[in-house]
Amino acid sequence: MKTKFSGILTLLLAFVVHFTFAQDKTISGTVSDDTGPLPGVNIIVKGTSTGTQTDFDGNYSISAAAGDVLVFSFVGYTTVERNVGAANTIDVTLAEDVSVLEEVVVTAQGIRREKKALGYAVSEVGSEDIESRTEGDVARVLTGKASGVQITSQSGTSGSATNVVIRGYNSINTSNQALFVVDGVPFSSDTNSQGNFLNGNVGSSRFLDLDPNNIESVNVLKGLAAATLYGTAGRNGVIVITTKSGAAGASGPKKTEITVNQSYFVNEMASTPDYQDKYGGGFDQSFGWFFSNWGPGFAPDGVDGYLNDPAGIIDANGTVAHPYATNVVCTQNLSPILCNKYNPGGTPVRYAWRPYDSVDNFFRSGGVSNTSINIRGATNDGNLSYNVNYGHLDETGFTPGNKIVRNTLSVGGRAKLSNKFTVQASINFSRNNVVSPPVAASRGNGTLGWSTFGNVFFTPRNVDLMGLEWEVPETGGSVYYRNGNDIINPRWSVANAQNGQLTNRVFGTAQISYDFTENLQLTYRAGIDFYNERNNAQSNKGGVNFNNAVFGFLNTWDNNVRIWDHYAALTGDFTLTNDQKLGLTFTAGATSRSREFDQQGVASSGQIVYGITRHYNYLTQSPIQFLQERNILGVFGDASFDYDDFIFVSVSGRQDWVSNLPTDNNSKFYPSVSASFLPTAAFEGLRSDKGLNYLKIRAGLGQSAGFPTGYPTVATAGQSTQVGGGIAGGPTGIVTNTISNFRPNPDLKPELVSEFEVGFDARFLSNRVNASVSYFDRTTEDLIVFKPLPPSTGFSQTQENIGKVEGDGWEVDLGVDIFRSDDDGFNWNSRVNFTTSEQIVTEQDDDQILYAGSTNPVLGANAAIRGEQLGVIVGTAIERDADGNFLVDTSGNYRIQNAISVNQNNTNPCTETILENCRNITPIIGNPNPDYVMNFINTLSYKNFNLGFQVSHTKGGDIAAATVATLLGRGLIVEDRKNTFILPGVNIGTGEENTLQINNSSYYFNNVLFGPKELTIYDGSVIRLQEISFGYSFSDKFLEKTPFGALSITASGFNLWYDAYNTPDRSNFDPNVAGVGIGNGRGFDYLNGPSSKRYGLSIKASF
Template sequence: MKKILLLFVFLAASSWMMAQRTVTGTVTDTGGDPLIGANVIALGTTVGTITDIDGKFTINMPAGNNTIVVSYIGYEDQTIDATGLSNVSIAMHEGTLLEEVVVTALGISRDEKSIGYSVQQISSNSIREANTVSAIDALAGSAAGVQVTSSNGAAGASSRIILRGQTSFNGDNQALIVVDGIRLDNSEFHTERSLGGVSNSNRGIDINPNDIASMSVLKGAAATALYGIEGARGVILITTKKGSKNQPLKVELSSSMGISNVTNITPLQTKYLQGSGGVWQGPDTGQSGSWGPSVDNAYWDGSDYKYDKNGRIIIVEDGVVPTGATKFVPYDNVADFFKTGYAFNNNLAFTGGQKFLGYRLSLGASNNYGITPNNKFDRYNAGLSLEGTGFDNKLTLGSTINYINSGGQRIQQGSNVSGVMLGLLRTPISFDNANGLENAADNVSSYQFPDNTQRNYRGGGGYDNPYWVVNNTPFNDNVNRLFGNISASYTFTPWVKISALFGTDVYTDNRVQRFEIGSRAYPAGRVIEDNYNYKHIDQFYRVSGNGYLNTNFSLGYDAGINLYSESLKNASITGDGLNFFGFPKIGNTSDQASLVSNSQLKTAGVFGTVDFGYKDYLYLTLTGRNDWSSTLINPNAEFDAGAISFFYPSVSLSLDLAEAFKISYLDYCKLRASYAEVGGGAPGAYSTSTAFILPTQNAGTVNDVNDGWTNGIGFPYSGVSGFVYSAVAGNPKLKPSKTKELELGADIRFLNNRVGLDLAYYKRKSIDQIIAINIPYSTGFQRAIVNSGELATVGGEIILSLTPVKTKDFEWNLISNFSKWKTTVESLPEGVNNQYLDGFTGTGVYNIAPLKDEDGNIIEKYEYGQLFGNPFQRVNTSEGTFDPDMPYNPDGALIIDDNPNSASYGFPMADPNQRIIGNPNPDYLLGITNNFSYNNLNLSFLIDIRKGGDIWNGTKG
């Protein structure tokens, strides 16, 4: 019986094997390189396999089935009739699916449908069409949830980039920038911040837009969870252009020019001359006000007058005009000051490759001339990228290196007595800053008398003449920077790939700020030499793999370690009191004071991600990262790794309904959901312990230790330096702030992908904020740094893409990005009513604690960063008066000071109480991009709309 059964099984197996047949083959791209991990299945069955490291496969085809289907991310599916064939060669073609491959955290490329969170990718074409000096500015209006704010219109000015609102109390809410997998420093260091100074560039401006292949905007916590302690602010992933193997030399030359003009000039009154209370008071008096007599009765007398070539101003009230007098015509100082700005961008690139090596060499020059005289910014880039393969494409080696030289001459900004705008806007209509001269910025007589004293509307006092500013208070900077990486990877099988990435970013930033004798900020003159030396090293060591467990289930993983170190050294020397005019150098100053500071930090992280896929329509991704930071180490206690260890998890899910349920009228319909926890950045170096510092400087000459009763002791004393405890107490229990976020979304496309709608909703909380609070002086300190306070953000995004017209020769594409969010202050530390962020000490930008009733219940919450200060008094009583103890009435009539003996006579009176006076946050953001193409001709334009947001006016009129 056993023999008969065995014979039966043998015959059945033989019959089954004879019914099958084996097909082998190779899958490559169009260049002949093997594609590893391509999915190969028999049509209509669950029989399948994946290609190996050489792109080879073997599949046992069921009886009667001769059709093979091959799929690979970024390529069009290929269907092959294998009738009568035992070996096939399949070349995969890049197609429309290539646009659906998205670069995600740590440079991992994934199919768009497998991602369970919002990612928006900006192409190199969009960046090029934006034609901006800074690659960061190219994102304005181009992606939902992205707020790009330029500090001012000066050439080389900084730009801030915020993704989905704020997550931190400390004001550093800008997105992390990553280039080819390596973090890029985007700091904006300030020189002479106390007086406003200039708008320094943040270092993102050093990136050459012409070298960018794509930018991925990672907005949510799930998208950035693999960056752990640095993930809360969002991430901008930049992938640069590379060469391709087996390609002939290709030379690209691009040139562009941009023009900028002032379109909206601040409206100023043109009815009253310099003076006060209707009385004329000219430059000789030093009067600052512009409430003198009316222009209707004003004349020039034609006399010789050093402040005006037309003579002195006289007021004719009896109608009898003196002989030789001419009618006064108001000067338009603002319109005459600004000029047309120009930006010239040129780039030359060489791209190509041999059998085992691809290369790209890029040379760029950007020369920018601002809308104010003598303002310029230049940037010169050189970049080299190499990538080679070996051992049958199992080994890949690559390197990218970039050198940048940038800098120029900058102009003193607004809130600054030596600033351009303060003097420009406050100059009355009766004074000509240009002194009647053409090209006034190039003619010293417009702003300076022969004795080298300043010519301005207040007789040399008050605020600087704008033409004096652009010539006698120059700020020059010069940055030399080198950043790049070296990478290596080896693929053993599709399931095992090891890789290493080593990157660095090194630069020096040398600055010189000069204030000539007679400048209002420093009448005796001042020179500041400020030098920054920055360096960081970023290292990744990883193992990864992916493939199909069977024809239904796919699996991918990536795990590794990240080591990061950073150092910053700042050395500055300030010289006060120039010995003589015309030589603003450190060697020409009477007193010098120097300061050197050093800061270092290190972080280490381990991370991992696992991606599960089911039938190419359902995906689950789990990630985790644990970080350790050196800035959290308590130097006064035994080292405890657990005390500086923080874990950040995420989970995301995506479902393609159109694929799952075969919905014919939908091209694509993905639902997504995610939850993640990320860090807001470790505290700054040396925050966990109380530092020793130099005693407070006294007039910039000696360091004093004062007991409050005597004159104290000046250091150095007998050649010995002295140090004191900082007034800010260190906190050994500090930890990073944490952001928790839930995100839901949908991505729908139909009508052959001519209509697309991407929706996102997110809700997050940022807790354990790092904030400095006042503490009792009895502790021996004035302030302490603590973890306390919470922010909450709720927001949504709508991305609409349309192709209204598409013919053989003409196509019109439209993309609209709508964003709206609200970040509220949920709590501040106990006893803290407001937190100063920026601005003036009296009126500025503050975080305001929620308003509570007597029982401690919250009545009202306020958005992040309110304008807070002393508003004008307005009628808020039935008697037509103002009562500071009554609720403020923003619509009430202004209360005018009617006391003729008061310094503010005739002006609105200030409320003695500080209040919220405005909200600078926009109501929503909207970017609309239109692109028209006709054969080889392309036209595109972008409309960037920011609705709402208050602006504070610092003047009284």
């Protein structure tokens, strides 16, 4: 019996010893996904602190015992658990976790981080929201896609510029435009500001050089805590774009895949006024060949009928003498040929007195053809990948003579080498040709510049623009209906005048990385951005109204921009504790950016022979020369800590040195700190599948600076040329140098920008509802402003650091899956983004600073005034008495006031007993800053069908609308002519209530059009159907017998409907315009052109 018992004990001991040794065996294997090996995957023995990570090739090894459980986890993938058995090799394939794929975003300097770790707001826009859109301008494609981002178009003219501002305007004279970063390199999105706006230069933004169909993703970094690592360049927020070529290797097919995207859209004018057809040209119900449309009715009878016209010019048959029989064509012998044609033998040809659709007939339906071909692929092991994208855009505008032709080619690739090196590169080429007729500012009479739109829009209804001859046969000059022929015929403009811009651009990046270990990497990246803008602004002689049009001109100039970017950084990712709970990710590096802008050209005037636009055919020539260089060197660092996946803290800093300021003021350090806390991860009981699924609370602090451009601290020399009948520098030319009228300021400092933001992100009801709310508070100090100087100084102006702007705002993003099905059932997702902010001038030495628009109060300007929102509109106002009553003059019209006296609280009139406490300012007549902006985006799908639409609402934001004032003041949309007006107010001198009657033409012409600027101010609130689309994707079953891997067709439209509900109904005015060009000015319309609407079809196929 003892022998048996001893045998049992021996067997038991042998089993225990064998089990003990089994605990120490090594498990190894490879972790991959469907594209290849995955480096950096975390493997941990469940319930212990034992863990490791996969290496560069996805391999791992770990000590474990049979019966243990290995947990494999990686950001963006579903966690996998594997039991350890007898086998020593465990290979795992991880699948992407659809619920968290969007949680990995590209942040500053290309750093990829989990969204839950970010202590600041980030908005993401995917390729599905960008490609196959109607616009070739990527900035406009982003309209309404992200909260806090304000996008304004100069007009609907094809090729016109675009302004992109994040979190409001915070600076007076330095740029407020957001920084665009493409494939890790800052992208020059300049607008050609060197063109002559009076000659109607369109001024395209360099956004046009990007093909939206070549964009993989867009991330918007809104706050300074997010953008600190970009230094001064990122002070206005950053839009990080990853192209398909730049993303090569990140994901994609193993085989070669070809995708073709072809679309065609109709391009039409959206904001066509609803012209009245009851009355024709003249004034006070009497006919005349005037600008204005206050003449008799087109009907013969009645008190306003043409037979009752006291002038008696319109006969009983409803005809008048042809305008070319009675104006300077004959009276001053402008054209004997036309005079003989329309006044043969002294008997004028008769012209029908009726309405003509001149505006509708002048404009046309343009077209937008957009082709994109993408080829991408990778080797089976995923170590080598490539992407090629070609795009062709052919766009004709709704205005004759307006066109864009763009060709783009993008090539990118990525290779993992066997020696721990990874190389990646992308190169992009763009050739962009934009032509347009002159589309400069106008206020209804062409006096501001050469405005094709202005000359068309106020055409009287009795003028047949398309039926009248537009060219003097003998000279080729312009001829039109006015008695003095003192308005340019718009048909002559589009045939004889042109503004063009041909841009050739190369931009790209090359990057090499070396992995010292699986946790430590060194990266170097070089970027280039070279482009040449070949500009021309020209007109044959023969125009009217101002010298350039009368005598002809030709300006040609090249803008050559060369930018070099260098980036080097060491990055690391470490676990600091044995329990794997505390981690550190760091980046330390340096950047340099060198930019050179070199402008060379010739401006010629006084055309000798009509029709020849070469510089030798002009009487005078002057050089166009401008050179500007700047270098920025920066060093930066970022350390991000995470604890147990629910607390994240990031500390960053950057030091910049800028070359165009003296050493005392050319350097600035910007710190930032941000943190996020996930209560749903910290407290298990807080999270519920049917309640709160996810909650993140975040906060961030950051700083940046705005450095001045140019050379404001030193005196600069300019070239002055006097030419007498020869070219500059020739036998009769004298070239001299002069000192600039700008006084240098060696003490000028950069603007300092500081921001605090706090917010939360949450998901509810099985992730069916998600919300993101942010509050930010931003301050800009030491504002750089241009300050006028008295003539006695010998200079006209200088730059100084004056003032402070404080602003805050809210951003709200809400998403709801109203219906959601796991298969191809009915799905409906709705997203809302909401933005409101205001920026107040809190400190300022001067009474007011006019910084955009015009210094002439008749035209209006944006101003900085202490205690008011930045950018308020100032201009002439209706004069008030001490009780605030409007003052009416002896003719029954409003009295105009150019300046007012206010106290320190901007209260008018100033009643301070101490005179120094009063200050004179131009009256504040409007505020262009909207109360809020809201976008409502919907995506619906059922089986293979999908429907999407985006509705936008902008509440508030005043605009000085010269288009509306012209339509009203010229009588083009006013149907009522019989009623009289008694303007509210009191009479000057008597102080009694006004009882003077004036007729319609006097009210609209003398007061609205040429009276106080205040009467042209309208509330710019607008509701807009921004986008709508309906598509169908063919099923896999249908495609089985075709060469296509995927095929879809989509019908879509852009800006098909809008209602600016606080503007006159018949004006159909669209407030989304930038009347003073792209920059810091806003809230002005100077007949710059209507907006556009586009609709059409697109087809996308993959092979």
